[in-house]
Amino acid sequence: xxxxxxxxxxxxxxxxxxxxxxxxxxxxxxxxxxxxxxxxxxxxxxxxxxxxxxxxxxxxxxxxxxxxxxxxxxxxxxxxxxxxxxxxxxxxxxxxxxxxxxxxxxxxxxxxxxxxxxxxxxxxxxxxxxxxxxxxxxxxxxxxxxxxxxxxxxxxxxxxxxxxxxxxxxxxxxxxxxxxxxxxxxxxxx
Amino acid sequence: xxxxxxxxxxxxxxxxxxxxxxxxxxxxxxxxxxxxxxxxxxxxxxxxxxxxxxxxxxxxxxxxxxxxxxxxxxxxxxxxxxxxxxxxxxxxxxxxxxxxxxxxxxxxxxxxxxxxxxxxxxxxxxxxxxxxxxxxxxxx
Numbered sequence: 001x002x003x004x005x006x007x008x009x010x011x012x013x014x015x016x017x018x019x020x021x022x023x024x025x026x027x028x029x030x031x032x033x034x035x036x037x038x039x040x041x042x043x044x045x046x047x048x049x050x051x052x053x054x055x056x057x058x059x060x061x062x063x064x065x066x067x068x069x070x071x072x073x074x075x076x077x078x079x080x081x082x083x084x085x086x087x088x089x090x091x092x093x094x095x096x097x098x099x100x101x102x103x104x105x106x107x108x109x110x111x112x113x114x115x116x117x118x119x120x121x122x123x124x125x126x127x128x129x130x131x132x133x134x135x136x137x138x139x140x141x142x143x144x145x146x147x148x149x150x151x152x153x154x155x156x157x158x159x160x161x162x163x164x165x166x167x168x169x170x171x172x173x174x175x176x177x178x179x180x181x182x183x184x185x186x187x188x189x190x
Numbered sequence: 191x192x193x194x195x196x197x198x199x200x201x202x203x204x205x206x207x208x209x210x211x212x213x214x215x216x217x218x219x220x221x222x223x224x225x226x227x228x229x230x231x232x233x234x235x236x237x238x239x240x241x242x243x244x245x246x247x248x249x250x251x252x253x254x255x256x257x258x259x260x261x262x263x264x265x266x267x268x269x270x271x272x273x274x275x276x277x278x279x280x281x282x283x284x285x286x287x288x289x290x291x292x293x294x295x296x297x298x299x300x301x302x303x304x305x306x307x308x309x310x311x312x313x314x315x316x317x318x319x320x321x322x323x324x325x326x327x328x329x330x
Contacts, residue, residue, distance in 0.1 A: 026310050042306060
C-alpha cells in the first residue's frame with residue numbers, strides 16, 4: 001500500500017473511495033483542509049473518476065453536521081464535548097434551525113450523480129458485503145483501528161484503487177503490506 | 191418586467207441566498223411603473239421604498255439617488271459562478287477563493303461543473319474545525 005499526501009497533480013486512480021471527512025471537508029468551509037478537499041473533489045469530477053461512497057460515510061458526515069449545528073446553536077467552542085445523548089436532547093432544535101444543512105452531503109452526492117458524474121455506493125453485492133465484514137475486524141486488530149476506520153479501509157480495499165482520507169491514522173497502516181496496491185491519499189494542511 | 195420583480199425572482203432562484211423564514215410585517219408599498227427611462231424607474235422605486243420606510247419610523251434623507259445609482263442595480267458585489275448560481279463577493283471568497291475554477295470548468299461538462307460549484311462549501315464552518323475528529327461517530 002502507498003500512502004501519499006495530496007497535492008494538485010497527485011494521481012487519483014479510479015475508482016476512488018472517499019472517507020466521510022472528505023465529504024464533510026468539501027461541504028463545510030473555513031477549516032484548514034477545505035481547499036484540499038475541494039481540489040480532490042474537483043479533480044475527481046473533472047477526470048470522470050468513479051466516486052465511491054458508503055452508507056457509513058454518509059452516516060458519519062451526518063454526525064459531523066449535527067455536531068457543528070449543535071456548536072453553532074449554542075455558540076460553543078469547536079472542542080466542546082458532543083455525545084449521542086446531547087444530540088437526542090437537541091435534535092429538534094438542530095433540525096429546526098439547520099435542517100437544510102443536515103441534508104448537505106446527501107444533496108451534494110445526489111446533485112453530482114444527477115449531473116452525470118459517476119457516483120456509486122458500496123457494497124452492492126452480498127459477497128462484497130461479507131468480504132468487507134470479514135476484513136473489518138482483521139484490520140481493527142492488525143492495524144489497531146477503530147471499527148469505523150477499519151470498515152472504511154475494508155470498503156476501500158474491496159472496491160477501490162484509491163482511498164482519500166483526512167485521517168492520519170492510516171499512515172501507520174501503510175507500513176504494513178496488508179493492503180496490496182491500494183493507494184491512500186491523505187489530506188493535510190500545506 | 192419591473193426591477194422589483196427581477197429582484198424577487200432572483201432571490202427565489204439562488205440557493206445560496208438565505209431568506210428569513212419568519213413572517214415580516216411591513217407597510218404595503220405600491221409601485222406603478224410606466225414606460226420610462228431607466229433613471230426615472232429607479233427614482234420612482236426609490237421614492238416608494240422611502241415612503242414605506244418612513245411608515246416604519248425610519249427617517250429617509252432626501253438625496254438624489256441618481257448620483258450613486260444611475261440605473262437600477264439588482265445586486266451589489268455579486269459574482270456569477272455558473273449559470274443560475276450567483277453569490278456575494280465575500281461568499282465567493284470563502285467558498286471558491288484559491289480554487290482554479292476556470293481550469294476545472296474547462297474539464298467538466300456544464301452540468302457537472304454547476305453541481306460542483308453549487309454544493310462545495312455550502313455550509314459555513316470554522317477555522318479551528320477538525321473535520322476528521324467531528325466525523326467520528328460520537329459516544330453514547
